[in-house]
Amino acid sequence: xxxxxxxxxxxxxxxxxxxEASPPVELRARxxxxxxxxxxxxxxxxxxxxGMEGVYTTLRATPEEIVLxxxxxxxxxxxxxxxxxxxxxxxxxxxxxxMRLHTRRLRFDLSETGGELELEYLTELAGQSAGAxxxxxxxxxxxxxxxxxxxxx
Numbered sequence: 001x002x003x004x005x006x007x008x009x010x011x012x013x014x015x016x017x018x019x020e021a022s023p024p025v026e027l028r029a030r031x032x033x034x035x036x037x038x039x040x041x042x043x044x045x046x047x048x049x050x051g052m053e054g055v056y057t058t059l060r061a062t063p064e065e066i067v068l069x070x071x072x073x074x075x076x077x078x079x080x081x082x083x084x085x086x087x088x089x090x091x092x093x094x095x096x097x098x099m100r101l102h103t104r105r106l107r108f109d110l111s112e113t114g115g116e117l118e119l120e121y122l123t124e125l126a127g128q129s130a131g132a133x134x135x136x137x138x139x140x141x142x143x144x145x146x147x148x149x150x151x152x153x
Contacts, residue, residue, distance in 0.1 A: 097126045
């Protein structure tokens with residue numbers, strides 16, 4: 001299926017167990033959006049401003065579940081859905097950590113022309129709380145209309 005060039009605006013805020021919120025992380029990236037059956041697939045390359053330069057991120061989103069996968073020096077597969085916590089692993093250049101995700105909220109308002117995704121979740125890494133995250137993603141069509149491939153994103 002054909003991909004549409006899009007602009008992604010990402011905003012993430014992490015709150016530690018002590019109630020302290022980190023400064024928001026706000027990123028913009030160009031990516032590709034396509035439909036695959038019931039799912040919408042977003043792919044983009046992380047920039048150096050994210051701290052994960054050289055990583056390719058894919059979001060597979062349906063109204064019931066969002067799966068975030070990363071390839072490159074930082075690798076992970078994070079599954080967000082209502083219900084029991086999801087187990088996973090977070091591979092970093094410094095080693096791998098077992099991970100558990102507790103999805104508190106998933107909002108899906110996305111179509112082939114854009115929209116929004118929103119997540120609120122708790123993370124545990126190696127059995128220790130890593131706090132709560134509020135993640136917002138806005139997708140809009142790329143006004144330049146340029147098509148991209150994984151290699152030239």
